[in-house]
Amino acid sequence: MAVMTKEAVLKEYRIRELMEAARRVIGRHGFEGTTIDRVAEEAHVAKGTIYLYFSNKEDLLHAAVFEGLRSMIDETRRSDRTDLPPLERLRAFVKGQFEIQSSNQDFLKAFFLESKFVTFEPGDERGEALRSLYTEHLDFVATILDSAVRAHLFRSIDPQFCAYMLTEMMTGCLRRRLLGLVETPIREDAELVLDLFLRGTVATHGA
Amino acid sequence: MAVMTKEAVLKEYRIRELMEAARRVIGRHGFEGTTIDRVAEEAHVAKGTIYLYFSNKEDLLHAAVFEGLRSMIDETRRSDRTDLPPLERLRAFVKGQFEIQSSNQDFLKAFFLESKFVTFEPGDERGEALRSLYTEHLDFVATILDSAVRAHLFRSIDPQFCAYMLTEMMTGCLRRRLLGLVETPIREDAELVLDLFLRGTVATHGA
Amino acid sequence: MAVMTKEAVLKEYRIRELMEAARRVIGRHGFEGTTIDRVAEEAHVAKGTIYLYFSNKEDLLHAAVFEGLRSMIDETRRSDRTDLPPLERLRAFVKGQFEIQSSNQDFLKAFFLESKFVTFEPGDERGEALRSLYTEHLDFVATILDSAVRAHLFRSIDPQFCAYMLTEMMTGCLRRRLLGLVETPIREDAELVLDLFLRGTVATHGA
Amino acid sequence: MAVMTKEAVLKEYRIRELMEAARRVIGRHGFEGTTIDRVAEEAHVAKGTIYLYFSNKEDLLHAAVFEGLRSMIDETRRSDRTDLPPLERLRAFVKGQFEIQSSNQDFLKAFFLESKFVTFEPGDERGEALRSLYTEHLDFVATILDSAVRAHLFRSIDPQFCAYMLTEMMTGCLRRRLLGLVETPIREDAELVLDLFLRGTVATHGA
DNA sequence: GATGAATGAGCGTTCATTCAT
């Protein structure tokens, strides 16, 4: 167990608070509308205080976004039902994702619709960090799909590609709502996505 | 035919030029990096001139984005192969979409990864315009899918939903490249997307 | 003759105005107390305007200092009495220097007592520019001294070194006033400096 | 002997330590680059501690500068060779000054090239303190010169004025190096300065 | 109509100073 001094605990707490405030501001005003002033006000802290914990605005926003995504991904991982047979495990995963996404709507709204944090040039440390976070998540999804392939429950598909497509389908469902294209509760899409992803669209005549 | 005065023609021409310049700047510098100065320079026009044709920066950028998307969608519409049987028509559509997307990468990069133009509050006129542009496009895609359903080539799916999912899968493929997650040419994804969309992932035992 | 457009003339005029305002602010508040806001106010111009003519604060201040010194040095050069015999020429030069210095007291006060503009690292372009401006001035002074050496009016001294010392003695006299060490009018020092510089302190017994 | 409580001794010790740390930081980073943070770090002390011993930054820096100069002047006084005949005494003084200056280059660099501590308004207590420190030093130098005058070794010069000029010549030599105008070791200038100060520049024909 | 010089609100950041512990 990591032993922490009281100061270190407090510091970590402050950092977390600031990142949460940043995420709230991002959710409310978008990335473009997120200023140090607003984050400071949201965190009930003076402007200068932020610079005691983050070296600049970009650092703060990156950390806030990164941690936001990481906690969502961690939650996904934790709720993986490896005990279930592959298809049930996949269904549980998809349902879980929809749950997680719908509890993080505000933050994801800005992230999906405006994020410029993944556009960093190749070689940029922060961009790479986000990319690899995402890549690891995709690898995890691919693992689930691969287990279905190995069990001959899936035809011989490319798990990486399909993991990415499945993810896009799910985030797409959220995006559809965030854009105001539909108003039905997002959870209802889970079954539709699963159905499409599993069975496709083509009729199987004479099956 | 609408009769236009010489002035109106000139005005329309200027507007078009400015929007094109804006789109080039967006493609090159992203939304955040798009300043009135840069657009003016790109359009070989003085800064103040822009304000003769657009009431402010947001107006210009919205119009530029709107027109950019509209021309892509128009092109899609024009190349619709209603003469082909539904599945072939769909294949042609998907291939066409990948072509169109890959010829507009720079602009779409900014649009997908950074755009905040779709986040406008409900009631915002410009947001509504973009929304309905997109909705119409989805309706068009749904029409294609519906023709397959009616021909009993597709099982009984929700064409609207599937149209949205198909669109997300395609834009997802572009996004994957823009994020630097894969480096293969985007056109190669067309068949993969079609295959997944049509057949799903589940093995059809005993078929 | 250089032909200038009306715009170029105006631009040069503005630049000159801004540099003069900067010099006045420097004279009044010192370098440390010179802010862009104050210069803008002094020049009756908005803050942003300064950045149309200078790329940043350092640029402005350097230019202001450089031009301030250059015009003093130019004036010195212009009033050089090459027509007089060496010692008379030197006397005229010293008197002239005292005049010039006393008409630029405010600016020189900051420059002598606070200047950090000559401390730039070797290789820094602006520091070099100032250094070579000063070096050229010293060379000019050395020329005068050298003419006296060649005429055997001076003993065999090092003109470069003595030029520097003479300059220091003169600026020292100004500094003495700026520091408030003495209050007599600075012009009175001219003869004293000349006397010391020419004859030294040692008594010439039996002469 | 002044009797001091243990606390007073400690306090004095702390004050001295802080001033020394300040001087080191000034020498390393210049006045502009001297922050309370840096001084605190250099003194291995918390930021707030400084304010227990100095009421503000200006106080600290002034005290540090004052003490720095005072110790140099004290050293000068201590090494005065009253036992030697006037001209030898003066020669020893000049040599000693060059020694002292060259062992305090870092600090003097900042002081000569950047200091604004002497520009304080008339009436300012700190400015006055520095002024009178300097005046006393000049008086001391004048004493030496006066002894030469009285011994008829010097012609009838103004000892105060010449003391100031001699001082300026010596600091000028250091300044010349700090500005990077020459690179020769500073001690070599001692003889040149003495020669010029004593004999002046004019040839003494037929003497 | 077209220009581009001028504007000034607003931003990110620094740092001397305070004060609860």
Next chain:
DNA sequence: AATGAATGAACGCTCATTCAT
């Protein structure tokens, strides 16, 4: 007495917008 986290005024700089020419 000593700390250092917290503060917020002040700075340099950007850029959308205006308006006299």
